[in-house]
Amino acid sequence: MIFVTVGTQRGFDRLIAAVDTWAAKSGAEVYAQTGPTSSRFPHLQCAEFLDPVDFDRRFSEASLVVAHAGMGSVLTALEHGKPLIVMPRKVELGEHRNDHQMATAKKLQGNSAVHIAWNEAELSELLSRHESIIGQSHPAISSHAPLAFLEKLREIIDAPD
Amino acid sequence: MKRKKVMAVSSPGGHWVQLLRTSPAFWGHDVHWISTDRGLASKVPCGTFAAVRDATMGEKLGLLVMAFQIALQVIRFKPDVVITTGSAPGYFAIMCGRFFRSRTIWIDSIANAEELSLSGQNARAWADYWLTQWPELARENGPHYLGAIL
Numbered sequence A: 001m002i003f004v005t006v007g008t009q010r011g012f013d014r015l016i017a018a019v020d021t022w023a024a025k026s027g028a029e030v031y032a033q034t035g036p037t038s039s040r041f042p043h044l045q046c047a048e049f050l051d052p053v054d055f056d057r058r059f060s061e062a063s064l065v066v067a068h069a070g071m072g073s074v075l076t077a078l079e080h081g082k083p084l085i086v087m088p089r090k091v092e093l094g095e096h097r098n099d100h101q102m103a104t105a106k107k108l109q110g111n112s113a114v115h116i117a118w119n120e121a122e123l124s125e126l127l128s129r130h131e132s133i134i135g136q137s138h139p140a141i142s143s144h145a146p147l148a149f150l151e152k153l154r155e156i157i158d159a160p161d
Numbered sequence B: 001m002k003r004k005k006v007m008a009v010s011s012p013g014g015h016w017v018q019l020l021r022t023s024p025a026f027w028g029h030d031v032h033w034i035s036t037d038r039g040l041a042s043k044v045p046c047g048t049f050a051a052v053r054d055a056t057m058g059e060k061l062g063l064l065v066m067a068f069q070i071a072l073q074v075i076r077f078k079p080d081v082v083i084t085t086g087s088a089p090g091y092f093a094i095m096c097g098r099f100f101r102s103r104t105i106w107i108d109s110i111a112n113a114e115e116l117s118l119s120g121q122n123a124r125a126w127a128d129y130w131l132t133q134w135p136e137l138a139r140e141n142g143p144h145y146l147g148a149i150l
Helices: A013-026 A052-061 A071-079 A100-108 A120-128 A130-135 A147-158 B014-026 B038-043 B060-077 B088-099 B118-123
Strands: A002-005 A030-033 A045-047 A064-068 A084-087 A114-116 B005-009 B030-035 B048-051 B081-084 B103-107 B129-132
Touching: A002 A013, A002 A052, A013 A030, A013 A064, A013 A084, A013 A120, A030 A052, A052 B038, A064 A071, A064 A130, A071 A084, A071 A100, A071 B014, A084 A100, A084 A120, A100 A114, A120 A130, A147 B014, A147 B081, A147 B103, B005 B014, B005 B060, B005 B088, B014 B030, B014 B081, B030 B060, B030 B088, B038 B048, B060 B088, B081 B088, B088 B103, B088 B118
Parallel strands: A002 A030, A002 A064, A030 A045, A064 A084, A084 A114, B005 B030, B005 B081, B030 B048, B081 B103, B103 B129
Antiparallel strands: none
């Protein structure tokens, strides 16, 4: 199963519709957390919002995750060791308040576990190669920040008053 | 070492995932978590959890209720340290924490790779430790860079 998430705060129909179009052609089984939307995506199983327990279950079951370039989705995929395709939201299309997802996507470009789609055409191209993307396994990252950062935070927290 | 009261605060989603990734830094202390999604209560690794009203920047009444609820949490819990990864709930938490003389730590989201978020810029006024996760955004007078959650 392919799991699609665009967070819960706002819809991202451009991404979901591109996946829907691809699912119609390929017949792949796809489950999508769409966020608030009035659109219908006939070739996907959809929920606007999953509670954290259902969200974890769908995430764990997925062989591939497709997401917006939100750090929650990205970090959760990396912590689960899931192959990941991301497409950033664009402010000029009214998809977010600012273009921080474009910045996030640029920063993620060097990470071999993350495949970036800059537009719908690239997303559908990456989806057509999903079997080879799923085949490249990446170990899950630790669920905690790097030790050096944690130690510095701990010094601040533990310092006497 | 004295056991401290640590209030760990963030919005759900990406901010929350980042906050959890910092949690080993306060293991062993009494931790009280705050977010806006009740469902996250089952996801905290230790301590207690409280949910406050959700609101985004621009929803004035919602923000006011959120700020009031967070102030009550700070008054009840009396944290020694308030740590947050943003956004609105964290902003109010360090504001109230500063007022009650808690040590306040703002970790700006790793998603803000080119400039600090608006709440991150405003957090400067209340944060004893005002941190960015990108070295290129660090300045001599803050925000400072001590590392990142990834």
